[in-house]
Amino acid sequence: MNKILLNIYSQLPERTDLMRVLLLKDYNTRLVIVGVMLLGLAGGIIGTFMLLRKRSLMGDAVSHATLPGIAIAFMIMVANGGDGKFLPGLLSGAFLSGITGMGLILLITQTSHLKEDAALGIVLSVFFGIGVSILGIIQKMSKGSAAGLESFIYGKTASMLTRDAYLIAGTAMIIVVLCLFLFKEFSILCFDQDYAGTQGWPTVRLDIAMMLLVVSVTVIGLQSVGLILIIAIMVIPAASARFWTDSLFRMVIIAAVIGAASGLFGAILSALFEKLPAGAIIVLVSSFIFSVSLFFGYSRGLCIRYFMSWKLEKKVSRQHLLRSICEGIENFDKNLLDTQLKKCSQRPGITLDYLLSDRSWSKRKLLKLLAEAISDDLVYRGADDKYHFTEDGFVEAKRIVRNHRLWETYLIFYAELAPGKVDRDADQIEHVLGHSMVDRLERLLLSEQPDSVLLPSPHPLADEK
């Protein structure tokens, strides 16, 4: 164990290295970091549109499809006397073969009954196979060393030159600007392509534009992130952003920020620990942000959703309890609930045993609900060991019972359900009836029932049956 710790410790960067990277003192590091950040930004933005169009994995097929282009471009450059490592040349090759791959995906899905997943898998594996085969030839070539090409598969920022970083940063900027420029067009494409078509938008051309942007992001990400993991840059920030908001514009911004942050921290970390592959670090940073978003996302995160359902559950149980008590008392003597009896102490109470038999709840749950209601001052336990309403509790209970019975009456009159069947159905709806709904029901069903009197039940209560 000690040995492992010592090993890890020895790999930690020196303090001077740390400061050098963090303060961006090194010109080259600075460029690389800015380039990767912009890449993350662009990936986050275009990824959001791809996610909403349910085409998240298309980028994966495209990125694998770039390999033959890289290899062929290398061969051509070497054959023409270059060293083969000229980045713009390699990336143009990658771009062309990425587009070819995307075209074939469309060809397969348009002309056969194979679905998109199969088309993606076919293009991905076959193109990668072609790439591997050509690399196999390159490795046996006498001229030019293929050693650097491996870095396109796993990503390596260390090999990035200044002019490469300029190229990546510049292209990323152009992609971001184009995305913002076409924002309205892309969003309508995401939500209803057919509708957009009927409104006269050039959907096919917009679709092609979006695909070209995906290919571009993929291509400029090849060197830093690598072709296997580049898809993560387009999927993970977008999927994380989805947890935070329901608005498209905010989602794009959040995805862009997450993408940029992953790029930033990933590039810093990989500059500090030189042996680590940059792509993997960037992906792990964004995965970390994804898991945080998954749990704590403000709009769809697990925590907020569980909290909401817990709150609803609590509200529903509370309403069940109040209605049970109210109907129990009413069952005992109808007049006693009349508001004429002003003092709550004069109103009768209800025993625990009765409540227990009224619903299928456990004793433990019932006692807990009662304790909560007592602490909220809706119910109190009288000297006779029975549960009584306080004034507030009675008002609330009356409202709940009223909603329940309004809905029951509605179901009997308008849905023509048998009176014996409506209780269960009303039980589910009563908790979510809003003010306006109650108003409408009242106007529909009651002509002059005064608000103060408890609405009579449209069906016999449990014990009278």
Added chain:
Amino acid sequence: MNWTDLDNWIVITGILSALSCALLGNFMVLRRLSMMGDAISHAVLPGLAAAFLISGSRDSITMFFGAAVVGILTAVFTDLIHRLGKVEESASMGVVFTTLFAVGLIMIVKGADAVDLDPGCVLYGAIELVPLDTKTVFNIPVPRAVIVLTTVFVLNALFVIFFYKELKISSFDPELATTVGANALWMHFILMTLVAVTTVASFESVGSILVIAMLIVPPATAWLITDRLRTMILISLLIAELSAVLGHVGALKLPNFIGYEDTSTAGMIAVASGALFFITLFFGPKHGIVIKSVERFWTLLRISREDILGLLYRLGELKNVNDLQVNSDLFRKVTGYGKGMYFSAIISLKLDKKICVDNGNFKLTDRGKRMAKSLIRSHRLWEAYLHKYLNLPIDHLHFSAERFEHVTDSKMQKQLLLKTELPTQDPHGKDIPE
């Protein structure tokens, strides 16, 4: 090219792993889970790395275990994030497998001092080295990979044979499968486990990229050829085997044409399967692009021919209009098809002696007139029928009848005649020819 014993073993290894993958792949493609194969084969990397780092050896059992666990985890995580987090399924797949692959990559790089495993080996394997690592079985030295892959193939085959019915039903209708007692979820996870196991068995010989190719491409090709599951599986196996053989031959032969010795067999097997796929896509017997275009062309030609005959007949009816004649402009106005279709139709009608040229104008021959009459008869009977039963207004009849006339045989004509009570004129007041 020197074909040696080593090449035999390489081809056998390739065939075995291709068969194992293609067998399972049929069900992945049918369930639209093709990319799951991609996800799992990338995601097993940390499992392999962990097994390496813990056991410190390339011992098969540990590796199987590690990879199978991570493979199942990939499927489970994808499912969990999809259902709990309400993330779209392919996106959650993308999140899970890239994360796992990144973890695996870092583990390998960090542990590279301890073990000799490099990610490249996982991606494209080293099938060329397979014959060197042998074990003796019945006094014959058999490569270890062949033994492993045979076991996996038998395992997969047994699974498919014994659970054929369950797999079939849960591929086509998972809900139905669950209601009749074949738990679709269990089938799903067992399938995913086997995919993970197959991936691991194949990775050191052929690499994960070939696994993806063999999982998806042969079944997809087979699906283009047939719509029956049993046939599809058999064809996919055949294609897988063919790809393996062609791939290795190609790896040895093809580079010779551009002056190099040879290249990666695993890559070429994927390329061979891709070539078979695209050949089928274009020239396939049933759904091929070429055959569909040809069929489309013949249908268009038949319709155009009939339209031209109809046009000539109608012009013959209008006796006083002599300046109207059939040409490509009129043809385009009436049918919407272009010049190419017009001339093809004219030439084929002339060859059939249905029309002839008279004073520079086209004229129906007797044979042509007979055919045109029958066609116009169908057209006008349809108009009568549509007017009588569907109450279509008079000016709407022509377009519908124009379509139906091409698919009406004599039997249908008789029925129409009975239904419309033997009319002699159509709703426009034109004679219905005998």
